[in-house]
Amino acid sequence: MAPILPLLSGLLSLAVFSHSAVAAPATEALNKPHDNNTYEYIVVGSGPGGGPIAANLAKAGHSVLLLEAGDDQTQNVNVSQWTNFLLSGNDPATRWDFFVKHSDDEARESRYIRTTWRKPDGGFYVGLDPPAGSKRLGIYYPRAGTLGGCAMHNGCLTMNPNDLDWDDIARITGDESWSAKNMRKYLVKLENAHYNSTSPHGHSGWLDTTxxxxxxxxxxxxxxxxxxxxxxxxxxxxxxxxxxxxxxxxxxxxxxxxxxxxxxxxxxxxxxxRSSPGYYVKETVDAGKYPLTLQLESLVTKVIFDKGDTPKAIGVEYLKGKSLYSADPRSNPNDKGTPGKAYASKEVIISGGAFNTPQILLLSGIGPKAQLKKFDIPVIVDNPDVGRNLxxxxxxxxxxxxxxxxxxxxxxxxxxxxxxxxxxxxxxxxxxxxxxxxxxxxxxxxxxxxxxxxxxxxxxxxxxxxxxxxxxxxxxxxxxxxxxxxxxxxxxxxxxxxxxxxxxxxxxxxxxxxxxxxxxxxxxxxxxxxxxxxxxxxxxxxxxxxxxAYSHHATSSCRIGEVLDSKFRVKGVKGLRVVDASSFPKVPGGFPVLPTMMLSEKATEDVLADAKKY
Known part of the structure; x- marks a missing residue:
């Protein structure tokens, strides 16, 4: 097959063609220095799960450190203007390049028409007849490595799942707070609906819907x-x-x-x-009256535990630097980053998404024992379901x-x-x-x-x-x-x-x-x-x-039931939760972005209910 030209669809006739647009410089809004770099809560990842809960906890009066591996692209018109979402998905300033497999059947994998290869000159080839010396990368699965996560490069489709999807979580967990009837209140709470409907909606939340x-x-x-x-x-x-x-x-x-x-x-x-968690976080920080510290370009490498009878998460280690994760197309392996640590007096909340959250847990010693030992990672909790059920x-x-x-x-x-x-x-x-x-x-x-x-x-x-x-x-x-x-x-x-x-x-x-x-x-x-x-x-x-077939709605790699309890707490340890799409027992509806934001609102309640225990 001949190389596929990177042509844009008819949808882009509506867009502002803006590959040359220069985003505003990455910003960090830091509040007063904290003793020993300690906060009540540390949230890792600013996407649809992490961004809202970080802002919500800060608005409730708790000191929060929000760590994001990417930078701030909120002023990049490829992001801010929703009709540019295809440009955003291709923009090296926002994307992380993952390559996945669809099966263990190599013959079937080799017939995927859009297979991506790395050419000898370093560029991409897409198709089934690559130049000699090319390396097969697999099936492209872009994610967004930027403030606001994948809600900053998606098509903005916003759908509450079928009621059965929520009711199934209530049935699986025995926790009626997951019922569709109860979950709707989180939709109403977070939304600012700009359209007419015979159903009641929220009109004062942080997420605009049209x-x-x-x-x-x-x-x-x-x-x-x-x-x-x-x-x-x-x-x-x-x-x-x-x-x-x-x-x-x-x-x-x-x-x-x-x-x-x-x-x-x-x-x-x-x-x-576009309306998204990235803008909600920015507005919360810029208000100047909430104890939310946003630290960008900080790649979390592991969770720190106090290893008592039941290990407790007390902080995280990270590398500070631009584009350190290798999925970032701008990444340079020679840039080592600056090591850092931050501590949480109450909880650490991981919100890295369906791919990165299990990776962080595994690197921290929570996962299948055999896999951890293979890489000489000390075992904190032997849980075979971390990274499974994707x-x-x-x-x-x-x-x-x-x-x-x-x-x-x-x-x-x-x-x-x-x-x-x-x-x-x-x-x-x-x-x-x-x-x-x-x-x-x-x-x-x-x-x-x-x-x-x-x-x-x-x-x-x-x-x-x-x-x-x-x-x-x-x-x-x-x-x-x-x-x-x-x-x-x-x-x-x-x-x-x-x-x-x-x-x-x-x-x-x-x-x-x-x-x-x-x-x-x-x-x-x-x-x-x-x-x-x-x-x-x-x-x-x-x-x-x-x-x-293709996809871009991955969930359930740290799902409630096996890895988490119904309150998002990681089993076998204290002070550690997962709040993102990896939490769902199964894919919620057609598009996980809205249900993940709803999940984040629910998790806020659960975290605040436990706040007095610490």
């Missing part, structure tokens, strides 16, 4: 497609206008069974600026080309779908004139102004066999990550994605085909040909889905 314009009233193509999807969902065409404004974060009765088009809620301000939603797409240019390429509408193998709605998708086929350096590929896609997210995947393991005892090295896609329950999961793709095809094939109309559509994958006239087997489509 319902995006689908183009239904102004764009004939958008109107046509939403009407077709509405009809295919069992509604009348006359109901499409109301359907595309439904609140996906509402508290409607029987919401887990509601299908068809919805309004797209996003964590952005009405003026198009889960991720499966993502695929039905990509096609219209008969003519698509009007309003950036106007997108989301929709829910229930397959025959799901007990509740198990597919979330968003459709519009764009191209998104996964991640690789320079993603996405622009297929021109005729491109039209429904990106498909399979919620509640049945396999949680993925793993995060140490590559070495060097905290600057990335861990080994194997997602083990489709290892368990593959028959039902592949059937679900196949049904979702077929459903899209069913209504796409009904688009008008008269002269000048948007139809007919020609499908590019997973079944090539004019929609309605293809001759692909079910098996060939499932094979394509299995081998080319």
């Amino acid at each position: 319902m995006l314009d689908s183009g239904f009233s102004s764009n004939p193509d958008a109107k046509t497609m939403i009407e077709l999807a509405s009809q295919a969902s069992g509604f009348q065409i006359s109901e499409a206008s109301d359907l595309q404004q439904r609140d996906m974060n509402g508290d409607q009765a029987n919401r887990d069974s509601l299908v068809g088009p919805f309004g797209g809620v996003s964590h952005i301000k009405p003026d198009g600026r 889960a991720d939603n499966y993502e695929s797409s039905m990509l096609s080309l219209a008969a003519r240019d698509v009007n309003g390429p950036g106007q997108i509408f989301p929709s829910f779908f229930k397959t025959t193998v799901g007990k509740i709605r198990d597919i979330y998708m968003w459709c519009g004139g764009f191209s998104f086929e996964g991640f690789w350096p320079g993603f996405p590929q622009d297929h021109g102004p005729k491109q039209y896609e429904c990106a498909i997210v399979h919620m509640n995947p049945r396999s949680q066999a993925g793993s995060v393991t140490l590559q070495s005892a060097n905290p600057r090295d990335v861990p080994n990550i194997n997602l083990q896609f489709f290892k368990d329950g593959s028959e039902k999961d592949l059937q679900a994605i196949y049904e979702a793709t077929s459903w899209v095809r069913s209504w796409l094939g009904k688009a008008p085909t008269t002269a000048g109309s948007i139809g007919p559509f020609t499908e590019m994958h997973p079944c090539e040909g004019v929609v309605g006239s293809q001759n692909c087997t079910v098996e060939s489509q499932k094979t394509y889905i299995k081998e080319q």
Whole structure:
């Protein structure tokens, strides 16, 4: 395969092209010096889990040190303007480059079309025919190494999971505070909703949420497609206008069974600026009246324990310096960083995300005994589940080309779908004139102004066999990550994605085909040909889905139940919690960013309830 050009999708026609934008200098807002560098709480990581809890604890009057390995890119327009999110995902100032495996099947891995290689000259090659001497890196999985974490480079889609997702945690733990009914109060608490809804919402929280314009009233193509999807969902065409404004974060009765088009809620301000934990942290620090210390460019290397009868976390060790983690494309191995330590009189809270949190725990001596001994790491707690049970939603797409240019390429509408193998709605998708086929350096590929896609997210995947393991005892090295896609329950999961793709095809094939109309559509994958006239087997489509599925919603590598109790406390030690997406027993809904922020609000309550014990 020829090298894939790093072309940007039609979505970027809306964006401000700003690769040359220079971010504001990294800033550190430090409050009064603390004796012996001791704080009540240390929070590691400023993303959707760590950022909010650090700010919340400081607002409750507790001294907090927030350590972030990245710098401050909040003024970088690739970040601040949400329509630039694809640019942000490719921006070396914000990204951390992880490369993962999808399975142990090397033959299957070798057929992944977007496989990334390191060329002899140091650059990337994407494809299946690399230059001689290239080294296979694997499947690209970008993360954000910056203040605010992955909420600073995502597409801002903001969805409260199905109620069953929350109720399952309550059932697993026996802790009713995890019920969907109770968890909704954290959504209301954190949000500042700028849209109308029949459901009660918060309007004074730190996270701005806005319902995006689908183009239904102004764009004939958008109107046509939403009407077709509405009809295919069992509604009348006359109901499409109301359907595309439904609140996906509402508290409607029987919401887990509601299908068809919805309004797209996003964590952005009405003026198009991104809203995220990074800005919440900045605002809290800049207020100058809360005991929050933000220390950037500080890579935490391990947790420090007081090794009594039950070890207690009393601080962390870190390296101070720019771009020290090797996943940072700007990293230089010759920059060693400056070692430092900080201490917590109450608790250490790890919020590094599904990849870095288990790495920190393992480096600190919490994890499978055999793995720790392999790298001569003293064992604090032998817990075989640290870094195990890694889960991720499966993502695929039905990509096609219209008969003519698509009007309003950036106007997108989301929709829910229930397959025959799901007990509740198990597919979330968003459709519009764009191209998104996964991640690789320079993603996405622009297929021109005729491109039209429904990106498909399979919620509640049945396999949680993925793993995060140490590559070495060097905290600057990335861990080994194997997602083990489709290892368990593959028959039902592949059937679900196949049904979702077929459903899209069913209504796409009904688009008008008269002269000048948007139809007919020609499908590019997973079944090539004019929609309605293809001759692909079910098996060939499932094979394509299995081998080319992608993801970016990793969770559960330190999940509640095995590694944590229901209050986020790490089992076997004192004074240590994990508050991030790695905590979830399974992937929550279609997009973990909002549920992780909700989780952070809940964790704040749990931490404050225990504060008087210290």
